[in-house]
Amino acid sequence: MTQTSVVKNYIEEINGLHEEIFGAVKMTLDKAIRIGELLVKCKADQPHGEWMNWMEKNLKFSDQTARNYMKVYEIREDKFKSVLNLLEDKTKRFNKEIKV
Numbered sequence: 001m002t003q004t005s006v007v008k009n010y011i012e013e014i015n016g017l018h019e020e021i022f023g024a025v026k027m028t029l030d031k032a033i034r035i036g037e038l039l040v041k042c043k044a045d046q047p048h049g050e051w052m053n054w055m056e057k058n059l060k061f062s063d064q065t066a067r068n069y070m071k072v073y074e075i076r077e078d079k080f081k082s083v084l085n086l087l088e089d090k091t092k093r094f095n096k097e098i099k100v
Contacts, residue, residue, distance in 0.1 A: 029072075032069055032072045032073075033072055033073050033076045034073075035069045035073075036069040036070045036071070036072045036073025036074070036076075037073045039066055039069055039070050039073070040070055040073055040074075042054070043070075
């Protein structure tokens with residue numbers, strides 16, 4: 001049974017949107033990792049006990065958000081990159097199978 005051209009268009013759109021979402025997630029994660037890296041460097045430059053004051057004075061987000069970014073940076077190789085690589089690999093294999 002062959003698929004109609006309408007269904008083929010739906011499939012192409014679905015897969016295209018999926019790839020866009022995946023790209024946006026990857027870009028967002030890369031930016032979060034970079035923010036975390038910069039925060040770690042800034043914290044290292046602060047005298048002992050001045051980090052909270054520095055964050056309150058300079059950041060447009062909470063200290064909890066800053067800690068979250070720093071944590072993302074610290075675990076970047078262990079968790080997020082491997083998950084994204086796995087998802088990317090599965091997406092590529094799937095696209096080859098359906099010849100997108």
